[in-house]
Amino acid sequence: MTSYASPNHYAVMGNPIGHSKSPLIHAEFARQTAQNLTYQALLIDTAPGEFAKAVKQFREHGGSGLNITVPFKQDAWQLATHRTPRAQRAGAVNTLWFDIEEKIYGDTTDGVGLVRDVLQNHGGQIRERRVLILGAGGAVRGVIEPLLEQQPNSCVIANRTVAKAQELVQLFSPLGTLRAATYAALHGQQFDLVINGTSASLQGELPPLPDNLLAKNAWCYDMMYAKQTTPFLTWGLQQGAQQAIDGLGMLVEQAAESFFIWRGVRPNTAPVIQLLRAPSCLMTTNSTLTVTNLSQL
Numbered sequence: 629m630t631s632y633a634s635p636n637h638y639a640v641m642g643n644p645i646g647h648s649k650s651p652l653i654h655a656e657f658a659r660q661t662a663q664n665l666t667y668q669a670l671l672i673d674t675a676p677g678e679f680a681k682a683v684k685q686f687r688e689h690g691g692s693g694l695n696i697t698v699p700f701k702q703d704a705w706q707l708a709t710h711r712t713p714r715a716q717r718a719g720a721v722n723t724l725w726f727d728i729e730e731k732i733y734g735d736t737t738d739g740v741g742l743v744r745d746v747l748q749n750h751g752g753q754i755r756e757r758r759v760l761i762l763g764a765g766g767a768v769r770g771v772i773e774p775l776l777e778q779q780p781n782s783c784v785i786a787n788r789t790v791a792k793a794q795e796l797v798q799l800f801s802p803l804g805t806l807r808a809a810t811y812a813a814l815h816g817q818q819f820d821l822v823i824n825g826t827s828a829s830l831q832g833e834l835p836p837l838p839d840n841l842l843a844k845n846a847w848c849y850d851m852m853y854a855k856q857t858t859p860f861l862t863w864g865l866q867q868g869a870q871q872a873i874d875g876l877g878m879l880v881e882q883a884a885e886s887f888f889i890w891r892g893v894r895p896n897t898a899p900v901i902q903l904l905r906a907p908s909c910l911m912t913t914n915s916t917l918t919v920t921n922l923s924q925l
């Protein structure tokens with residue numbers, strides 16, 4: 629029987645969740661920083677109301693904080709009674725934490741994770757760079773504000789459905805120079821940093837990108853990661869990208885930011901990224917629980 633009595637219990641909720649590396653990442657953070665905590669992956673039913681019910685039960689059983697992944701980030705935003713400004717604007721929450729009152733706090737740490745990975749782990753630069761973001765879905769919403777904070781020279785959001793990109797431009801343009809584009813409109817333009825935030829890699833697909841999109845020494849960054857090089861990063865290398873980076877570092881960095889919010893301690897991410905890159909680690913965790921009623925645990 630799992631005990632939630634201590635105020636040191638955390639989990640990630642999503643559906644699917646079996647692939648999640650978060651339990652392994654947080655276990656490593658806890659070991660490294662000598663924090664006494666548990667962290668599990670919880671598979672939550674997608675039927676209406678089930679997510680809110682699961683969060684309530686988790687909390688009632690003494691849970692302290694949660695990571696939230698697909699498809700519940702918007703539900704988590706709704707549920708949060710207090711949101712950080714960046715989460716408020718993004719419309720999505722990936723980190724929840726509670727206090728003794730009824731308050732539920734929400735933040736989104738994905739964008740911070742992306743920026744830290746580019747700047748600190750890879751020694752890159754966003755400031756003064758011409759940035760192109762591919763996609764305008766939930767994943768992209770969470771990263772625009774931290775990217776604009778770096779003061780790029782310009783930032784273009786390209787999407788198949790251009791209306792969604794325009795919507796994001798309207799929402800975020802008070803924070804920096806931002807434009808929307810169709811993929812066709814990218815012909816003749818060049819960028820220093822191209823970030824793939826579409827889910828195309830999941831289907832082994834590539835957005836319809838023109839040749840000569842990459843400026844000299846340009847970097848390509850895929851917010852997804854996989855055992856094999858993603859189609860987008862393969863394209864980037866073929867097009868002469870100086871660096872082609874997958875989203876594993878971003879995953880670890882967003883987790884570190886959540887860990888810091890919950891525990892007030894910042895873990896060292898480099899050894900955890902290294903651990904996850906090891907072939908023996910490229911498997912799914914076996915600590916997933918299917919949850920219908922936490923009180924039955």
Ligand code: ATR
Pocket residue numbers: 762763764765766767768787788789790792825826827828833834835836
């Ligand atoms: P997520 O939460 O992963 O962002 P999402 O909100 O469904 O998922 O958004 C998926 C994004 O990937 C969208 O920008 C989508 O483009 P549309 O808005 O035009 O649908 C984009 N996308 C998915 N498959 C794609 C493909 N094969 N080529 C280009 N863009 C694709």
